[in-house]
Amino acid sequence: MNDTTGPADPTPPEARRSRRGRGKGASQPEVDWVARMADEVVATAHGRDPQRTIVCASGLSPSGPIHLGNLREVMTPHLVADEIARRGIPVEHVISWDDYDRFRKVPFGVEGVDESWSAHIGKPLTSVPAPRGSAHPNWAEHFKAAMAESLARMGVEYRGISQTEQYTSGAYRDQVLHAMRSRHEIDAVLGQYRTKSAEPGAPGAVVDAAVAEAAAEGAEGSDDTEAMQAAAEGSGAASEEDGGGASGYFPFKPYSKAFGTDATRVLAYDDDTTELTYVAVGPDGEEVTESMHLDRDFHGKLVWKVDWPMRWAYEGVDFEPSGVDHSSPGSSFQVGGQIVGPIFGGHQPIGPMYAFVGIAGMAKMSSSRGGVPTPADAMRIMEPAVLRWLYTRRRPNQSFSVAFDADIQRLYDEWDALGRKVTTPAAQPGDLAMHARAVGTAAGELPSTPVPVPYRALASVVDITGGDPEQTLRIVQGMVGDDVELTSLDQLRPRLDCAQTWVLTQMPQEDRTQVRTEPDTELLASLEPAQREAVELLAARLTDDWSLGGLTSLVYGIPKIQGGLDVAEKKLPPEVKTAQRELFALLYRLLVGSDTGPRIPTLLLSLGPDRVRALLTP
The missing domain is CATH 1.10.10 (Arc Repressor Mutant, subunit A)
Structure with missing residues (x-):
């Protein structure tokens, strides 16, 4: 993210003033959620150190196609960071690529992948071969590249951090050693939730994650408190592996030298020599005892519940949202907040919960299986600004769906209506800010369609x-x-x-529309006098105003004329409205042999006057 001052804050001046304080009880104009979160982040971060660059963070695991649900993990901090940048405040958006995570399972439906990839389960994602035909060196890079390209199209600027590079280079050496020395303190924190999770119905109990999903799907329109309470009732996050075992608690999970996987079991650790002894389990169950020195051997990583707060401290993260499964008692975000300060000397970032993103008619998406829509899939059918708008117009705790069905037409109608509204005095501060965030960033505007036809x-x-x-x-x-x-x-x-x-x-x-090749002579011969008159009027006046507006006035106006009304009349009696619907249905049958189809004026304009007359004439 650029630290230089970009274009002006998209929120109107009166709304910005309301953020910065007015008399107690004074009325305040509507302010969008992005601005409110940016206010909180700036106040909190600058309260610690007004000179440092603010850090907003995202984390993505390239375990498979990075889908539209994952995109919320990026867009929420991107929008907040962009708002801060618009104010001329130094800020950075970092994306941690969790490419050192284990390969959990072979995703279904990914082109160029078959069950032979199951031999790589347990290896780091960067050690798994890319799908056949890929130009990239490994599994993680293959899926990272597709997401990086989509983010560039959407105007998302960030600093990418490869966790493979961080761990294998020894960048986290001191943090890993410190975590191992502090393992008993970490274990004590985690132990509180292990106890709770064993008690059915306790606050930290593990329950069906589907309940959490349902809570999040119903979060739209609720406030943060309600959504958090719903999430707490249904999160399975307390069951995440935290480093516990029969030999004691060890927050570091090694990747074995013999097999390259994390099918390992730590036996002992010597704080003085940093030697870690562990058993590596092979694909056929064979066991090999190995050792490594954590001050110079870097083939392994901290378990997630310790890794995440370590990174908060290492990067100085001020803002990082997380999904509903990370926001309940015993989950990574909550436990991390109790580890980051006492163990790593950092602070827990502001971390709003975000709800799930769905696809029309589909359940919650999971990148561990193929066939789920990605940002690239969405931008094949909608412009980047429209996709940005979907993530901008809903608060993070509100679920929403991305339309791949016919609802995309309604969605675009709403988008175009917003575009018209922001040019008028009727536009509210929230409308202006929302539109500005969709069409551009602090770095400038995104490319747009010069002539935006509906x-x-x-x-x-x-x-x-x-x-x-x-x-x-x-x-x-x-x-x-x-x-x-x-x-x-x-x-x-x-x-x-x-x-x-x-x-x-x-x-x-x-x-799909199938235009008739010949007139329906049987239907034309059976028309009642009023129907025949309407069809003849249409055929006779087609070219009076051969434009979309002219044809619209014509087809809506014929029943008015037949009813003795002026074509400009707006208030219509029920019988005229009925006559309009009946005329439309008749024209569909005559032109496309169906009861429905494209809007009649568009259909007429597309067919041309000669072809329309030919199909309306016996």
């Missing part, structure tokens, strides 16, 4: 024309009118490409 209209055009470039350009020119001259489809990109990809990959085949 997504649903572009999808309809692609659907009807099959994406033919000439037809698309002709039809969309009719949509935008004479105010904008379209000379190239590049003026519609990347939104056009997103809509085209959605139609080709996500739109159900049964929803």
Whole structure:
């Protein structure tokens, strides 16, 4: 993250003033959640040391495809760090790549991977071969690269930290030795929760993680306290391996020399010589006793509940959110808060809980299996700014879903409505801040579509024309009118490409538009007089105003004319509204042989006047 001053704070001046204090009881304008969190982080961090750079942190494990749920782990601190940077305050966003974690299982459905990868279970992710055909040297780098590319497209700037490099280089040597010397104190902290977890119904008890998931999914609209209480009732985080064993407590887990895995059992440790003795278990159950000196041998890592607070202290982290499973009694975040100060001399960061991100119709995502949508998948069907907006408009403790189905059209309608609203006096401070955070960062604005035609209209055009470039350009020119001259489809990109990809990959085949090749003479012959009059009026007036607006007025206006009303009339009697719906249904049957389809004005514009008249004439 750049420490230089970027563009102005996106929150309007009156909202910024409200953050910095007014008289007690004074009314305060609405302020977005990002600004509120940034206020807290700045006040807390500068309360410790006003001169140091503020650190916001994320952690990602490249154990498989890094999905849209993981993206919340990045976007929450990114948005807070970006807000701090906009204020001209030195700040850094660090992402710890947990690439020294063990390979737990072979993810399902990853291209180029089969069950032979199960031979690598227990090895560090950086010691596992990349999927076949990958250009990257190992498993971790393969999945890190895809995420890094997506983050760049979204304007997320960060400093990446490879935990493999940190551990194997000896960067954490002193921290590891100190943790081993302090193992009895650490064990005493963890022991409180082991006792609780053994008692059914106790605050730290391990219960079905699905309950925590359900609590988080229902967190939308709740406040932080309610969400935390719900999470505490259902977290399975207290069951994480913490270094305990029959030979005593040891917070360091070695990777064996013989087999390269963490299938190891520590037997003893000598504080004076730093020699660690352990048993390594092979794939067939064979056991080998090995030893290493922690002051110079670096093939292993601290267990997670000790590793995380160690990193807080090492990096000086001020802000790091975590998922619901890390936010209950006995979980990593709560236990880490009791370890970081007494053991490592650091402080626990401000750490709001974030709720799960879902996909329309899908359960909670897990990167340990393949086939889950990633940020790259989402940006094939939506622009980066829209994806940023999804993570900006909901507080971290509110769950939400990313639409890959037809709801994406409604989503884009909302996005375009926000874009129009922020240009008017009706825009609220929260609207302005939310929009500004979506379209750019402290470093500048993201690329955008020069002529943002409604997504649903572009999808309809692609659907009807099959994406033919000439037809698309002709039809969309009719949509935008004479105010904008379209000379190239590049003026519609990347939104056009997103809509085209959605139609080709996500739109159900049964929803695709099949335009009739011949008129339905039987249906035309059976029309009642009022229906025939409506169809004839439409055919006769098609080219009076051959534009999206003109055709919209025409199809909505014909039932008004037939009902004796002015075409500009807004308040319609029920019978005219019914006549409008019946006309639309009739036109769908005549044009596409179905009861539904794209919006009628878009359909007419796409087909052209000659083809429409041919299908409406017996």
